Amino acid sequence: MEEFEIFAAAPPGLEPMLLPEFRALGYKDARYGPGGVTMVGTWADVWRLNLELRGASRVLARIGTFRASHLNVLAQRAAEFDWNAVLPRGVAVRVEVTCARSKIYHEGAAKERIGKAMAGAGLRMESEAELRLLVRIERNVVTLSLDTSGALLHKRGHKEAVGKAPIRETMAALFLRAMGFDGTQRVMDPMCGSGTFLIEAAEIACGAQAGRSRDFAFQHFVGFDAEAFAEMRRSLGPVTGPPLAFGSDRDAGAIRSASANAARAGVEELCAFSHHAVSDASPPDGPPGIVIVNPPYGGRVGQKKQLFALYGALGKTLTARFGGWKVGIITSEPSLAKATGLKLMQGPKVPHGGLNIWLFQSQL
Template structure:
């Protein structure tokens, strides 16, 4: 069994839950990158592990196969290291490619020039080996090559995923300012939600949290409805892949009602969530209704409420939110005793005006936007006496 080095990018702040997920999928030597400025997890595994991670990871953005990690001092060093790799062993020159480059503390002047040099090196290697070279496709390339440079080291990766893994293959309607599916899945993991625990999203928009919870409740592999770049690799093992898929699909349970509840003030949002659930074959799994968040009641004696509330930048109505936030805090105190509440927001006004004491404040990133996941444990008599902690969950 040959082990390879991989890197799984994820939204920054989700490294710990992604590491735990990858270990559960058979990865070894798992190392998160928390605090590095580059969200993701390194791990080792064979091709079965790679196939499983692509098919079953709910939190990773991609699975990148590391081809090289070398010191460098100039653009020419990057070119020569790339040119020396056996590209024609990995994919056919008839396939299209695109090169992506990211860097932290890189002393070289132009990332665009480095990107060009990597592309030239790959094409030159193919031309020398076979007399032909791949074409560049910046929209839908067959192969994606990722370069990463820090102050002294150059790493090169071949993307095994193709389209980003948060593209589950069935979503139709985005709703207003949706969060990506893997970020929603990571938030549910940070919240400690488990299938069978009542879950409510009272501002559900397009239903991303509910979709992720429904899939996990039924043990549906998130990548079961899509294709992957590794299927175009020269070393692709169709028999191994068929077995990985067959094992995952055998665990899937039939779509029966789960204690998953969603609502939204706007009928268009509820319709979008219903359309997305229907596209995934999950319409009967989740209970949806149109309702004002300030008028709802808890659907069970205890559970988890998760929401991505509106914020000033998105809505353009900060004055209205100064009324909404304290009213929301009052509703949570009065009607959700026994629940844990998780609010994901980029709005610094929310924790100040909701008038609740957060037991956790977890920094997360929605793309480039820094956000917070705020945990509130709703107990009888409010939050007095509940210890605050920014370092981890409170004891259950």
């Protein structure tokens, strides 16, 4: 397998925000579509994407494709497939099958055939295995994809403390990009919780690799070159400079957590946290930047009726003190966003935690 198709998954509605990350890495032929971004590359590209992409939730390697309109044909084609070109004998693999608009429609039967073929190559199919094979049968075309990431990529490897309803790091990175953040502007979150937006902003500003502190599933694949990967992975090193990411929260425990998370990420010098209510928030000295905030909303924390006052206070504070700043508010309730009194532009719907959320933007 010199080159193959690589797919980086992103939350529906935010796929266009992931594409510029590919462009920045030099992948000019990558294209976005439903669910993520696709390109053609090598295993070295898979390693690099897992390390560098901030907005992708996982990276899939499409290792094989063939036609099969009957279970017997599926069994034959799967038995002919060279599994050991990618997966070493003896490893356990979790197999997940989906069927759509195909003559093969029984996912359990298809999984059984795939499992028998893999057993012939010395592989074990186990429901709780860490390595994962995705089998999609659509219009009688079978696509085999390996999850090269393992744990979802929002798990950066250095964040321990989280708030009551945290937003994932990958989604925070995409929302920051949607706000136009490029690593040079100052960012403020007046309800920062565990500091996700601010730590992502600080890491972007100092060029940190998103996956520098964690391991990946591809490290267990055939052909993985540990020495070459070690050269690709960069340690962050000392980070100095004036803060560019500013956070506050009325919960003192959240501020302690955010500070600890920033320190573990190695970007504490770029972050400044303070303990006070949103009504006491004020901009740092210097030019306007970006305010991005993920306030509580009815289906997530608290009851919606009790939150209108909070959103109203947020809007009044921003209007009174943050002239010239660009504002982004993430919420599942458009009525709560409207309660800020700001002139807001509503972004695309994004599924998150069983809810639909939106990024509302305003220029003050």
